[in-house]
Amino acid sequence: MVQLYGKQFSSRMLIGTALYPSPAIMQAAIRASGAEIVTVSLRRETAGGRVGSNFWELIRELDVAVLPNTAGCRSVQEAVTTAELARELFDTPWIKLEVIGDDETLQPDPIALVEAASILIKDGFEVFPYCTEDLTVAQRLRDLGCKVIMPWAAPIGSARGIVNRDALKLMRARLPDVTLVIDAGLGAPSHAAEALELGYDAVLLNTAVAKAADPVAMARAFRLAVDAGRTGYEAGLMGPRDFASPSTPVVGTPFWHAVS
Ligand SMILES: CC(=O)[C@@H](O)[C@H](O)COP(=O)(O)O
Numbered sequence: 001m002v003q004l005y006g007k008q009f010s011s012r013m014l015i016g017t018a019l020y021p022s023p024a025i026m027q028a029a030i031r032a033s034g035a036e037i038v039t040v041s042l043r044r045e046t047a048g049g050r051v052g053s054n055f056w057e058l059i060r061e062l063d064v065a066v067l068p069n070t071a072g073c074r075s076v077q078e079a080v081t082t083a084e085l086a087r088e089l090f091d092t093p094w095i096k097l098e099v100i101g102d103d104e105t106l107q108p109d110p111i112a113l114v115e116a117a118s119i120l121i122k123d124g125f126e127v128f129p130y131c132t133e134d135l136t137v138a139q140r141l142r143d144l145g146c147k148v149i150m151p152w153a154a155p156i157g158s159a160r161g162i163v164n165r166d167a168l169k170l171m172r173a174r175l176p177d178v179t180l181v182i183d184a185g186l187g188a189p190s191h192a193a194e195a196l197e198l199g200y201d202a203v204l205l206n207t208a209v210a211k212a213a214d215p216v217a218m219a220r221a222f223r224l225a226v227d228a229g230r231t232g233y234e235a236g237l238m239g240p241r242d243f244a245s246p247s248t249p250v251v252g253t254p255f256w257h258a259v260s
Contacts, residue, residue: 002201004037004179005094005126005147007065011036012196013226014067014181015219016206023058025215030062033219038064039096039204041071042086067128069096074109079116083125095120096128096150096183106156110137114144121145130183133167135174142178149175150183150204153195157207159187162194172199189218189225196229197237 001008015035020026030038038059059066068086073079076099083095099116101109108131117127121144128148129141138149151171154160162168163185172180182195183204192203203226212218 002179004128009036009065011223011226012202012230013192013222014039014183014202014204015209016204017041017055017059018206019210020215021210023054026210027058027062029209029215029219030064031219032216032223033209034223036064037067038062039067039069039206040090042068042082042089043070043072065094066090066092067094067096068092069130070098072100073098074100076112076116076119079112080119083116083120084123087125093124093126094128095125096130098130108132108152110134113137114140117141117146118144128181133164133171135167135171138171138175138178142175146178148179148181150181152184153182153191154185156184158185159208160185161187161191162198165194165198168195168200169198189221192222193225193229193232196226197232199233202226 001010002012011034013033013035014037015030015033016039017026018041020029040059068090070079070082073082079097079099083097086095087093097113097117097120099109099112100106101112110131113129113131114137117129120127127146128150129146130150131137131141133151138151141149151168153162179201181202181204182200186192186203186205187208192205195203205222209215209219209222
């Protein structure tokens with residue numbers, strides 16, 4: 001079970017609702033993923049007129065929690081206004097806070113992110129900030145009251161997987177009490193497994209499933225990978241070594257400790 005602001009979920013995968021070839025495939029893929037939380041871009045859906053119409057009906061049929069996001073916002077004010085609209089529309093204190101700083105990489109703006117998170121938390125929001133792997137920024141967000149933090153694996157839509165593994169390992173080690181979700185840049189099920197093996201609590205992804213040749217099969221593959229990664233983490237992974245160690249050292253003693 002993973003805990004997000006006091007709510008328990010059995011799935012460790014959150015999934016986006018954009019870019020699918022059709023509404024029916026979106027629904028089938030989300031079902032196949034086993035995700036219990038979907039993220040919805042308020043700006044995109046309201047601009048396209050989807051919220052409140054057919055799109056919202058499709059989401060409702062899935063019977064999942066909705067995590068509205070501020071995708072596309074580029075300033076503190078824009079993000080705060082979007083979050084307020086989302087709270088009204090979706091009747092939830094949850095907001096996935098995204099403030100883009102760089103148009104080419106869609107890299108989050110850490111300064112605006114911290115400022116917007118501070119405003120929103122004071123206003124009663126439960127903030128899920130999308131950030132880079134920078135530890136200090138994550139610590140600032142935690143200190144403000146973020147109980148969930150969502151560092152990227154790689155730029156949104158890049159499918160590159162975990163680029164800065166060491167920094168993400170460090171963040172996990174230094175923020176043991178925060179629910180950490182890898183968000184963005186995962187391209188293959190093995191990337192998701194790696195995130196869970198590192199001890200991350202969950203992953204959020206969209207493009208890799210929506211743009212797969214078979215989104216429903218890919219959603220299932222990610223689901224299995226998330227389960228495998230978490231099971232491996234809980235089983236206690238052995239650390240890598242710089243030297244060889246024979247796995248059958250002595251004939252007749254198959255167990256690593258003496259058995260009487
Ligand atoms: C940060 C953000 O908006 C994510 O929800 C994103 O959509 C997921 O990233 P990928 O599309 O790379 O999986």
